[in-house]
Amino acid sequence: MVNNFDELDNEVQEIFEAxxxxxxxxxxxxxxxxxxxxMWPNFLADRKITIVDxxxxxxxxxxxxxxxxxxxxxxxxxxxESRDPRDVVFIAVEDGVADTIKxxxxxxxxxxxxxxxxxxxxxxxxxxxxxxxxxxxxREAILEIGNVGLLIIDPIMALLGNSxxxxxxxxxxxxxxxxxxxxxxxxxxxxxxxxxxxxSSNNALLRGGGSMAFIGSARVGWVxxxxxxxxxxxxxxxxxxxxxxxxxxxxxxxxxxxxxxxxRIEWLGSSKLTADNLYEDQNSEEKSLTEEAxxxxxxxxxxxxxDYPTIQRESAKYGITTKSxxxxxxxxxxxxxxxxHGTSHTSLWVLPPSLVPYSPTDAxxxxxxxxxxxxxxxxQSELFPEAPGRPSNMWER
Numbered sequence: 001m002v003n004n005f006d007e008l009d010n011e012v013q014e015i016f017e018a019x020x021x022x023x024x025x026x027x028x029x030x031x032x033x034x035x036x037x038x039m040w041p042n043f044l045a046d047r048k049i050t051i052v053d054x055x056x057x058x059x060x061x062x063x064x065x066x067x068x069x070x071x072x073x074x075x076x077x078x079x080x081e082s083r084d085p086r087d088v089v090f091i092a093v094e095d096g097v098a099d100t101i102k103x104x105x106x107x108x109x110x111x112x113x114x115x116x117x118x119x120x121x122x123x124x125x126x127x128x129x130x131x132x133x134x135x136x137x138x139r140e141a142i143l144e145i146g147n148v149g150l151l152i153i154d155p156i157m158a159l160l161g162n163s164x165x166x167x168x169x170x171x172x173x174x175x176x177x178x179x180x181x182x183x184x185x186x187x188x189x190x191x192x193x194x195x196x197x198x199x200s201s202n203n204a205l206l207r208g209g210g211s212m213a214f215i216g217s218a219r220v221g222w223v224x225x226x227x228x229x230x231x232x233x234x235x236x237x238x239x240x241x242x243x244x245x246x247x248x249x250x251x252x253x254x255x256x257x258x259x260x261x262x263x264r265i266e267w268l269g270s271s272k273l274t275a276d277n278l279y280e281d282q283n284s285e286e287k288s289l290t291e292e293a294x295x296x297x298x299x300x301x302x303x304x305x306x307d308y309p310t311i312q313r314e315s316a317k318y319g320i321t322t323k324s325x326x327x328x329x330x331x332x333x334x335x336x337x338x339x340x341h342g343t344s345h346t347s348l349w350v351l352p353p354s355l356v357p358y359s360p361t362d363a364x365x366x367x368x369x370x371x372x373x374x375x376x377x378x379x380q381s382e383l384f385p386e387a388p389g390r391p392s393n394m395w396e397r
Contacts, residue, residue: 052222053221089116204278297315
């Protein structure tokens, strides 16, 4: 008697074997040689991912509108040649389409008929795009437009969705690898906008926000920053290129377009500054501000602990920012000590013992105002908080 279950088992096994993944080897001699082609020589490659990094306010999004405008009209880029016009697609969540993106493209002389904005709808409502979940429908929209040469994603961090940890390589590559395949399949360039991290390295490749997988997936990387000698001038520098030459940096200025009431790009020529140079200036400025805060807070806390609201209020009078204060606290290893109990307690910033201008052994001869009791000299319980008889609520952590 035939066992039908055995036959079914065999059929299922054959199906699984037929669909199982297998490694395929190909000879290089069988693969046709292809050259990298460029929309913007050495800056923006066809069918590849390019990432542009830069601090907020330096003009990254204005720059992407400038690039989109030149592609929609076929106008030559600086150091480039004119090409046939192609369409451009924006996926952006921080800038308004009607009041920001459209005016910028128009001010740059773009062809609005060939510039498109994609948003995602579900059940009749607009939802935030998620590049992991929605890439399929984004692909369909691009195919429907036809002749798209550039996809602009601005900024990438806002489009990753809740399931993607931007600091995990594996998570990031779940997004960037399909994007790279999309660029190849649809013959378009992808330009990703990203903000830097809060590090202090001058190495431009280490300063991009999130995982290194972002810059690893890009074939070309840019940095946009302020010129160290003239903050009104911006510099566009190449930070990385796997496929071309690290071309000379370019300078530009953001000028006001009176017709559309927005900024537009005015190119100024080449620059000797590198991507690393742009972070050197930023870091030196931050370092200077931190050093100023360190000097001020060391003097301000010399007489004793003070609550943070008072420190923040008084430091603001000298132009010291909250960010600089916090950096100074980290550098000085300032202690946070609690005075009082329950909801009525106060947290005080206190200098570490090595920075206190007097120690318990010589403090009695160091006459001065006590930050704790306002007397001309500190009392015994303040000088020796561990001594018997000190108030039970004094300097409790």
